[in-house]
Amino acid sequence: MTLRDEIIAVRSGSGRPERMLGEFRRAVLLAPVEGGGLMSAEQGGVRWLYAFTDERAMARFAAARGVDPATELEYVSILGARLVDAVAPSLDGPTGVAVNVAEPEESMLFPPVHGIVPDEVAVDTPAEVTGGR
Template identity: 70%
Template sequence: MGLIAQIAALRDGTGRPQALVGELRRTTLLVPVSDGGLMSAERGGVRWLYAFTDEVSLSRFLLQRGADPAAEAEYVAILGARLLDAVIPSLDGPTGVAVNVADEDGSMLFPPVAGIVPDSVAVDLVGKGARGER
């Protein structure tokens, strides 16, 4: 079952969170690049990296943000596991992943908590022996 199917299963109550995170880790994600860095937004003290499962979802997002439809989207393709285990720990502050945010029924947020990101950067482990704060 692919990531989109895992998201749908979790939303309809038949999915398992561990299976969803496992599928995220196995999926190659497209992360848009802006001004030389990974495109993200900050909300509620958390930085959210935008990630997409395909070019159609990425394009829909960019168009909603006012991008030129004729312009070629700049992005990096990265395995979800690498995004979670290597990229997020290298960034300052709590960082999660926002998948397919322009797709109302297919979007999902993966917050910076234990079981998703490494324990050393999981916000729910602050003060419990993990680094937590960056």
Template identity: 70%
Template sequence: MGLTAEIGAMRSGTGDPARLVGEFRRTVLLAPVTDGGLMSGDQGGVRWIYAFTSEESLARFARRRGLDPAAELEFLSVLGARLVDAVIPSLDGPTGVAVDVADDDGSMLFPPVAGIVPDPVAVDVATEVGPARGPPR
């Protein structure tokens, strides 16, 4: 099953979260680029990188944003795994991936939580803070 089918299954209540994340990691996504960086939006203190499963989904997004879908919209083709394992840890602050955000019935958010992003950047993983250390005596 492809990512869009896994998203559909999750949205209908019959999906498996582990299968969804696995498919997301294996899927080549289209990530639009603007001003030298990946296009993203902020909501609720989280940065959401926009990623799309097809050029058609990306074109729907462009139209909703008031962009000319016929104009060249630069994008990178990138594995979902690369987004969460390499790109997100290089950014400041909590960051997740918003897939096919212009598709009302086919969108899915992959938040910055354990099991999706690496633990050091997951917002739900407590970091251990050891006792404060002063100068040696």
């Protein structure tokens, strides 16, 4: 199954979160670029990087933000694993990934917690693992 399919299955209650996370890590995602960096938003003290499973989902996001449909968003293609293993830890503060945020049945948050991001930047990792951080 694709990441999109795994998200739909988890949201409906029939999927397995560990399979979805594996698919997320293997998926090539589209991450819009804005102002020289990846487009993101902050909510509740967490920075959320936007990522999309395909151009259709990214176009709906752009339309929801009022972007003219004739305007193409600049984006990079990046593995989900790279987003959480390399990009998120390189940014200041807790950072997660918001996938397909404008798609009611296909959206999913991958928060900055143990098992998703590296332990040294996870917000829920015990102090003994992080050296007292």
